[in-house]
Amino acid sequence: MRLLDRPGGFLEGNIEALHAGLERVLHAENSAARRGLLQPLDARVKVAGLLSLILVTATGKRLGTIAALFALAVVLALLSRISFRVLATRVWTGTLVFTGAIALPALFLTPGTALYRVPGLQWTLTSQGLTTAGYLLLRVATSATLALLLVFTTPWAHVLKALRVFRVPVVFVVILGMAARYILLLLETALEMFESRKSRTVGALDRAARRRMAVASAGVLLNRSLQLSGDVYLAMQARAFRGEVCLLDDFAMKRIDWLALAGFAGCAAAAAWAGR
Amino acid sequence: MMLFETERLTYRYGNVTAIAGLTLSIREGSRVALVGANGSGKSTLLRILDGLYFGETGAVRFRGEALTEDRFAGDEFAFSFRRQVGLVFQNPDVQLFNPTVFDEVAFGPLQLGWPKPDVRQRVSEALDRFGIAHLRDRVPHRLSFGEKKRVALASVLVLDPAVLLLDEPTAALDPRSQSQLIDLLVEWGGGAKSVITATHHLGDLEDIADRCLVLDGGRLAAEGAPAEILRDRALLERSNLVHAHRHRHRSGEVHSHPHMHPGKLDPGD
Numbered sequence: 001m002r003l004l005d006r007p008g009g010f011l012e013g014n015i016e017a018l019h020a021g022l023e024r025v026l027h028a029e030n031s032a033a034r035r036g037l038l039q040p041l042d043a044r045v046k047v048a049g050l051l052s053l054i055l056v057t058a059t060g061k062r063l064g065t066i067a068a069l070f071a072l073a074v075v076l077a078l079l080s081r082i083s084f085r086v087l088a089t090r091v092w093t094g095t096l097v098f099t100g101a102i103a104l105p106a107l108f109l110t111p112g113t114a115l116y117r118v119p120g121l122q123w124t125l126t127s128q129g130l131t132t133a134g135y136l137l138l139r140v141a142t143s144a145t146l147a148l149l150l151v152f153t154t155p156w157a158h159v160l161k162a163l164r165v166f167r168v169p170v171v172f173v174v175i176l177g178m179a180a181r182y183i184l185l186l187l188e189t190a191l192e193m194f195e196s197r198k199s200r201t202v203g204a205l206d207r208a209a210r211r212r213m214a215v216a217s218a219g220v221l222l223n224r225s226l227q228l229s230g231d232v233y234l235a236m237q238a239r240a241f242r243g244e245v246c247l248l249d250d251f252a253m254k255r256i257d258w259l260a261l262a263g264f265a266g267c268a269a270a271a272a273w274a275g276r
Numbered sequence: 277m278m279l280f281e282t283e284r285l286t287y288r289y290g291n292v293t294a295i296a297g298l299t300l301s302i303r304e305g306s307r308v309a310l311v312g313a314n315g316s317g318k319s320t321l322l323r324i325l326d327g328l329y330f331g332e333t334g335a336v337r338f339r340g341e342a343l344t345e346d347r348f349a350g351d352e353f354a355f356s357f358r359r360q361v362g363l364v365f366q367n368p369d370v371q372l373f374n375p376t377v378f379d380e381v382a383f384g385p386l387q388l389g390w391p392k393p394d395v396r397q398r399v400s401e402a403l404d405r406f407g408i409a410h411l412r413d414r415v416p417h418r419l420s421f422g423e424k425k426r427v428a429l430a431s432v433l434v435l436d437p438a439v440l441l442l443d444e445p446t447a448a449l450d451p452r453s454q455s456q457l458i459d460l461l462v463e464w465g466g467g468a469k470s471v472i473t474a475t476h477h478l479g480d481l482e483d484i485a486d487r488c489l490v491l492d493g494g495r496l497a498a499e500g501a502p503a504e505i506l507r508d509r510a511l512l513e514r515s516n517l518v519h520a521h522r523h524r525h526r527s528g529e530v531h532s533h534p535h536m537h538p539g540k541l542d543p544g545d
Contacts, residue, residue, distance in 0.1 A: 155375060181373050188369075188417070231370035234328045238365075239384035239431065240358035242351060246386035248379070248395060 031152040036080035038153035042257040043162040049264025050150045056268050057142045060275030063131070066138045069271055073145040080153050091144045099140040103133035156180055161245040170243035177245070181232055186225040193217060277339065279304045279439060279470050280325050285334035287320055287494075294320040295331065296494035302472060304339075309485035310474040311505065313516035317494035318474035319366060322441045325472065326363040327354075359388055362437035366444040366474075368424035371431060372416035377408060380416050381431045388435070402434040406460070422453045429457070433464065440464070442473040446480060458483050478506060478517060490515055 032039060038046060053069060060066045077087055108118075112128030150159060160173050197213070205213065280302040287295040294317045302308050310318045323329040324336055327343050336343045338357065347353045362384075365371050374380040381402055385395040403409040406426045411419060416427055425445075432440070445461065446454040458480060461471065473484050481488060481502040488505040490498040492515045498505065505511065512518040 157375065157379070184417070185369075228367075228370060231365065231367065232373055234323065235363075235365055235371045236373065236383075237328060238326055238358070238363045239435070240355060240387035241383075242354065242387070244387075246389075248382055248386065248392055250392075 028151050028156070031082060032155045034081050036082075036153060038076060038080040038149060040256070041153075041260050042251055042253055043154050043158035044165055044251055045253075045257045045261045045264070046150055046154055047159065047162040047166065049261060049268075050146045052264060052268040053271070054143045054146050056271045056275065057139055057146070060139075060271065062275045063134060063138065065271050065275030066135070066142055068274075069267075070138060070142040070145065072267060073142055073149060077145065077149055077152075080149065082149070082152050086152075087145060087148070091148050092141055095137065095141045095144055099137055103136045106132045106136070157245060157247055158249075161247055161251070164245055165251070173245065174243050178229060178233060182225060182229040185228045185232070186221065189225050189228065190217070190221050193221065277304045278302070278337070279306070279339060280472075281335075281337040282321075282324075282331075283335045283337075285324065285331045285336060287317075287324060287329060287331050289320075294494050295324070297334070298491075298494060298496055299334075300489055300496050300499070302470070302489075305470055306487055307471045307485045308473070309481050309488045309502065310472065310491060311476065311478070311481070311488050311515075311517065312474075312491035312497075313476055316491040316515070318476075318491055319443050320494075321491070322363060322443050322472070322474050326361055326441055327357055328363070355388060358384075359435065360437055361439040361441065362432040362435055363441040364429055364432050364443060364445060366447060368421070368428035369417065371428040372424060374416065376413050377416055377419075377427050378403070378412040380427055381434050384431060384435045398434055402430045406430040406433075422449055425449060425453070425457070429460075437469075439470045440472070442471065444475055444477075445473060446475070446477055454480075476517060478512070481506065490517075492516075 053073070057066055057069050060069070074084075074087065078084065107125050107129040108123045110126055110129035110132050112126035114124045115127050115130065116125040117123070118125070154162075156177075160177050163173050163176070164170070194217075197217075278301050281300070283299050285295050285298045286293065296317075298317070298321070310321060312318050320329065324331060324343075325338075327338075327348055330336075330343075330345045338361070341347075343357075348357070372380055374383055378399060381399045382395050385398060386392075390398070400409070403412055406429065408423065408426050408430060411423060411427070416424065419427065429445070440461075442461070446457055449457065461473075462483060464471075471484070475481070475484070485502055488498075488500060488502050489496060490505060490511065497515050498508065498511050500508075509518070
């Protein structure tokens, strides 16, 4: 959604960002309903298969193997109709920014063969430092892409039910379920707050007023969304929710699911052997 | 037989007392309105009656059995109680947490372990009955407020509970939706069910209740038939359910009289 009124304004910027956030949250459910390679598979197969690939990614000792898993994740995403743009904006940018900040010192602090000296700073980029940072970045990017595959190709309720099949404790599953609902409530509440503020604001806000508003909004938002998510849990309890996820659709393994499970197992075993 | 009884019940949110030593009883099969201004303790009482909150002191009984946290820890009692008692929250947003309207209405029956073909049939019937069949595949939190309210109500009434607790069911609805909702509630169960409605809309009282309990500051201020309560102007003013409305006549005379939204006091008012 694009707001035509003062597009550069602080409130308008926040409202637009919140709309985009809401769209992103809803995008996952829409994407899970599309026709693609992974979408029709049994949720248990995807949970087991993708988690095993994440495990192999985390323990792999060869950069080439992790890079191959990354390529596999990208191919699976494209075949599941998750676009390159979605991967770049939702996964890789965040990975690069947050993991990059952690990996950056390793480039210069890891002892080894000098590759480049930063002029005037006495910092030496080493070959070993570059490899260490590469491992970290590639591992995180691959794991995050695989995790996104699960969330974007499976309705959230099915993911939760599959986790219960694998004996993940009820408390953990409830917390995951509530976390998803909490994020949505937080975004909706924030959106309402900023829209209501916009309706009562004339002219642009100066920097101090923006700061004051941001601080005040954060506190109010946290309180309101906490209270709302508490109420959501009460409403679930009122309709007999006891922690178990019950769905109309029963999980049933079809031929394609067994084939996919074998495919995931084969890939994970091959990657574990190659990356040892 | 008594449906609900509370005895010297107290409930606090931190330092704020919401229910202060409340003693009341509600008969099986009755239609009761909990009337009170904002903050009088109506919503808290409904949550206590639904076994979601538990009083700090005092007792609550449902058909003679104590409603305690320990009893809800066991599946048998919890499922049996949830099968019999349904609560519709004031804010429909808190009741809508499923990906589609159909899933939302199916949530309760599935939790109660109903057979899946029955769930599908009952949910479809409920959607038709509430005029929301065309919304079955929509995302609930993207609906209009009135539609959300209908989905929230359908998600509880699909369970066909013997006892229905309603928190401000007509709040923030347009007049047509209000009247449709009240008709639906009046028709529901052919009048054989128990309905407890929290409201501060005095105009709805005679339609939705045959007995009123007026709450004020978490205490029972009065009880009686709706007509009796509506006639007691001093009580309504004391409980902040009506306010003095001041206006100027053409002659210049300033006139003030009790006022409520929408008005249903004596015609002479």
